[in-house]
Amino acid sequence: MSIEHQLKNELQQYAKQMRYPRELDERINRLSVRVRKAAKPGKTARIALIAACIFLFSGIAYASSLLYTMHSGKVSVEVSKDEQVQLPDKVNAEIRASFQDIRNRLKPGESAIVYISELEKRNLPALTRVNRPIEYTELNPWAELIKASEGVPLKMPTMMPQGFTFSYGELEAPVGLVDATSYSLYSKLLKDKASKSKQSIVWERDTRPQAASAGLKSPGLVYMNPKGDPIEIRYQVLESADGKIDMSLRTGSATTGEKVTVNGKDGYFTVNNSSFLSDTGTQSTVSWLEESSNGRTIIYQISAFSPNIGKEELLLAANGLK
Secondary structure, three states: HHHHHHHHHHHHHHHHHHOOOOOOOOOOOOOOOEEEOOOOOOHHHHHHHHHHHHHHOOOOOOOOOOEEEEOOOOOOOOEEEEHHOOOOOHHHHHHHHHHHHHHHHOOOOOOOEEEEEEHHHHHOOOOEEOOOOOEEEOHHHHHHHHHHHOOOOOOOOOOOOOOOOOEEEOOOOOOOOHHHHHHHHHHHHHHHHHHOOOOOEEEEEEEEOOOOOOOOOOOOEEEEEEOOEEEEEEEEEEEOOOOOEEEEEEEEEEEEEEEEEEEEEEEEEEOOOOOOOOOOOEEEEEEEEEEEOOEEEEEEEEEEHHHHHHHHHHHHHHEEOO
């Protein structure tokens, strides 16, 4: 079985094991991206991996109630939540502490593949990638690297809330994706390691060159206020090839959502007070979709991790992207 088919089958098995209301059957019949038109060979696996990427990036799980939907010409995103798969605060705290410990053991630019048994117990993808991104403290070099790697111009901030200044840029997020090759190489290895060591979280440093797969990264900019509270601007570039991408994403029951407008486009403001992807456990985000001139779709996400930063500040930053 090829790597792509193996990953696809495992993702489909996760979905089959979950329970959800009959009225959502047509919308959430599987965790994958459905290509409505005939896609080119090889594209389906990449698109499915992008769905898995956003799964991990957003801290999502499988759903029972619709939170919100977003649409562009070629991309449709549906986000729902389910209290049955909400991770307990103790588990979230353990995962956050482990991520930080792993990151401290890495050198800038290095990555680790991490297995989390608590996620597998809940029929969620149990492997993720923890990165220690290189920090680019000058904006222009970061922008040139992003333009070269993504092949599409990204909107840049022209205004930020009072007191926030540019701190650094990253080519990938601190928590990232497990591509198909990494999944195949590390899944059994890490599960065996966890079983032998009787540890719920185990990891291995990924020593391969350019370990993070192209197309699965989430580059970003980080701005700080004098108190050290960050606002992150993240970009996810999606290429739909010849088909339409439908994404079915899931979040825990602690998440709330509210429709907002960003530069005349529909977006959503969400708050998750139980996120293992945030050092504080809290993450508030404004998200929206935009199409680029070359036919790609960009998911923009502007996030804060402090209760002192609210919707107004995030919308100010979002509307300032030009």
